[in-house]
Amino acid sequence: MSGAGPTWTARLRDRAAAAYPPERLLPDRQPAYVASWIYVFGVLTLAALIVALASGALLALEGPQWYHLSAKGHFVNGLHLWSVELFFFTMVVHLWGKFFMAAWRGGRTLTWMTGAVAFLGSIGTAFTGYLVQSNFDAQWIATQAKDGLNAVGVGAWFNVLDYGQMLLFHVVLFPLVLGVLVVWHVLLVRRRGVVPPFPDDRAPRPEG
Amino acid sequence: MDHPGYYLNWGFIHISLANLIVIALMVVVFVVALIAPFPKDRGR
Numbered sequence: 001m002s003g004a005g006p007t008w009t010a011r012l013r014d015r016a017a018a019a020y021p022p023e024r025l026l027p028d029r030q031p032a033y034v035a036s037w038i039y040v041f042g043v044l045t046l047a048a049l050i051v052a053l054a055s056g057a058l059l060a061l062e063g064p065q066w067y068h069l070s071a072k073g074h075f076v077n078g079l080h081l082w083s084v085e086l087f088f089f090t091m092v093v094h095l096w097g098k099f100f101m102a103a104w105r106g107g108r109t110l111t112w113m114t115g116a117v118a119f120l121g122s123i124g125t126a127f128t129g130y131l132v133q134s135n136f137d138a139q140w141i142a143t144q145a146k147d148g149l150n151a152v153g154v155g156a157w158f159n160v161l162d163y164g165q166m167l168l169f170h171v172v173l174f175p176l177v178l179g180v181l182v183v184w185h186v187l188l189v190r191r192r193g194v195v196p197p198f199p200d201d202r203a204p205r206p207e208g
Numbered sequence: 209m210d211h212p213g214y215y216l217n218w219g220f221i222h223i224s225l226a227n228l229i230v231i232a233l234m235v236v237v238f239v240v241a242l243i244a245p246f247p248k249d250r251g252r
Binding site for chain 2: 035036037038040041089092093096097
């Protein structure tokens with residue numbers, strides 16, 4: 001531990017503490033303009049994602065015999081589906097709201113980009129979820145999707161007819177990527193703050 | 209899931225009624241979120 005500079009752990013800790021002091025990481029106050037329902041849809045999306053992840057973990061623990069054949073399994077299976085439906089519903093409203101606010105303003109470009117890529121990642125995660133239902137619906141979707149994916153040249157790495165690959169994509173790869181993107185997105189929101197509304201053009205401007 | 213969905217067709221547009229309803233609901237919720245009054249107080 002000799003040397004002039006601190007260790008990489010100390011540098012990382014100092015940078016993290018400077019970028020995210022506790023009051024910024026977990027604020028208890030927000031600007032006045034956040035008092036609008038349109039600002040609620042980001043956290044609604046997060047809540048739906050947490051339910052989807054928790055119910056998905058339970059489905060993975062108990063297995064297909066449980067979620068296809070028992071009453072509790074059906075319930076958790078349904079919870080997983082409907083949390084994803086709500087996740088996409090609230091995420092689209094969140095996206096529309098942020099688009100019309102031009103939420104990439106004020107140094108928030110990376111916040112916008114991580115959100116957009118997380119949206120694309122969510123589509124992949126949901127799509128592979130439909131492929132691993134282990135029913136005729138999943139087979140139909142797989143056979144319809146394979147030609148499209150082959151046509152764009154990704155069929156060798158994204159083989160929708162390979163159930164094992166799709167299951168691992170759905171329960172490991174995509175949730176991991178999506179989780180990293182969502183955490184990154186939320187940390188950027190905490191760092192830059194929520195985008196303010198556009199200035200009011202009707203307000204009187206200073207003379208001169 | 210044991211019967212085909214109901215689809216609507218207008219020219220090149222081909223959409224299931226279920227998807228159309230969900231899109232319409234999202235638009236309604238978006239507009240309501242913009243105009244509905246938000247509860248005040250809590251020292252914001």
